[in-house]
Amino acid sequence: MPNRKVVTIEEFIVKQQGGFPNATGELSGLLRDIGLAAKIVNREVNKAGLVDILGITGTSNSSGEEVKKLDIFANDQFISALRTSGECCGLASEESDDFVVLESENAQNAKYVVCIDPLDGSSNIDVNVSIGTIFSIYKRLSDPSGDCTLDDFLQPGRDIVAAGYIIYGSSTMLVYSTGQDVNGFTLDPSIGEFCLSHPAIKVPKKGLYYSINESYQHRFPKAVNDFVAYCKCEDEKTNRPYSARYIGSMVADFHRNLIKGGIFMYPSMRDYPNGKLRLLFECNPMAFIVEHAGGVASNGQKRVLDIMPTELHQRCPIFIGSTDLVRKAEHFIFKNSLSLVHEEV
Numbered sequence: 648m649p650n651r652k653v654v655t656i657e658e659f660i661v662k663q664q665g666g667f668p669n670a671t672g673e674l675s676g677l678l679r680d681i682g683l684a685a686k687i688v689n690r691e692v693n694k695a696g697l698v699d700i701l702g703i704t705g706t707s708n709s710s711g712e713e714v715k716k717l718d719i720f721a722n723d724q725f726i727s728a729l730r731t732s733g734e735c736c737g738l739a740s741e742e743s744d745d746f747v748v749l750e751s752e753n754a755q756n757a758k759y760v761v762c763i764d765p766l767d768g769s770s771n772i773d774v775n776v777s778i779g780t781i782f783s784i785y786k787r788l789s790d791p792s793g794d795c796t797l798d799d800f801l802q803p804g805r806d807i808v809a810a811g812y813i814i815y816g817s818s819t820m821l822v823y824s825t826g827q828d829v830n831g832f833t834l835d836p837s838i839g840e841f842c843l844s845h846p847a848i849k850v851p852k853k854g855l856y857y858s859i860n861e862s863y864q865h866r867f868p869k870a871v872n873d874f875v876a877y878c879k880c881e882d883e884k885t886n887r888p889y890s891a892r893y894i895g896s897m898v899a900d901f902h903r904n905l906i907k908g909g910i911f912m913y914p915s916m917r918d919y920p921n922g923k924l925r926l927l928f929e930c931n932p933m934a935f936i937v938e939h940a941g942g943v944a945s946n947g948q949k950r951v952l953d954i955m956p957t958e959l960h961q962r963c964p965i966f967i968g969s970t971d972l973v974r975k976a977e978h979f980i981f982k983n984s985l986s987l988v989h990e991e992v
């Protein structure tokens with residue numbers, strides 16, 4: 648088999664930049680620095696069982712969830728990488744209550760802000776199951792002569808400039824898009840480089856898998872349970888039943904469905920009327936990726952990327968993945984809302 652030319656992410660970013668005559672290299676620099684921080688986090692994740700980085704810190708984040716040591720380590724790594732890069736003026740993290748203004752000389756006038764979930768899938772950290780990092784980059788709206796503001800972060804997902812995730816799994820991959828194709832790079836530990844392994848990823852229109860935490864079925868809306876029942880029905884024509892897969896790390900569940908086709912769902916439920924996952928840190932970046940891979944992301948009624956954020960840590964129900972499956976889930980939700988209207992009349 649002919650040896651495929653190894654293309655590192657740095658080479659790819661520079662080549663991609665060539666396609667934008669007005670590019671200043673700031674976005675390329677930012678992506679490069681996120682890649683570097685990911686390598687450092689990957690090193691700690693890989694040896695997590697050997698060093699005292701497993702377990703909890705004993706503190707909780709603004710969403711009242713337990714904070715794991717590796718969460719903090721990853722958060723610190725990305726903040727320091729972006730602070731030194733000087734390519735971004737502010738950062739909002741799922742692990743921090745408020746956004747962080749990056750003070751360094753260059754950073755202050757930089758034109759980008761970053762939203763990050765430094766370690767997604769925290770319930771899987773201690774049990775050696777795939778976890779991830781999710782990021783998104785926006786152009787600042789505020790005047791570059793001053794500090795960035797909250798409004799720089801509360802932009803709709805459709806205004807994302809670039810987004811991606813790192814999955815720390817059987818191999819470590821960085822998958823991102825700058826609004827064109829979605830490309831995947833696998834970390835080659837022998838050379839310490841992310842190398843292009845999955846060019847121009849396209850999510851299959853039809854899905855094989857459905858991913859939802861079914862243990863909450865008693866708290867899900869009827870329409871969601873009807874759709875899950877539809878996924879389980881025997882019907883050769885539509886390739887059903889689909890296979891159930893749920894890892895409990897959004898990055899890992901999303902990545903499988905992106906490559907093989909499927910739907911990941913974290914719907915609203917009785918105690919989480921807006922679902923569990925955060926719009927800025929989890930839903931928007933994954934919606935940006937799936938749309939540029941030919942899929943869709945919905946909150947059940949509307950396109951996730953068109954939702955106007957009002958708070959940094961707001962939650963959003965999500966149905967994301969293969970077009971046919973997400974549209975089908977929306978159909979069940981719409982049908983159910985109609986029957987609810989009829990019941991009331």
Ligand code: FBP
Nearest residue numbers: 766767768769770860895896897898
């Ligand atoms: P964290 O960012 O705190 O890890 O929470 C997000 C998450 O772990 C997702 O990755 C995953 O899809 C979901 O929560 C699992 O939630 P549940 O355990 O309720 O199914």
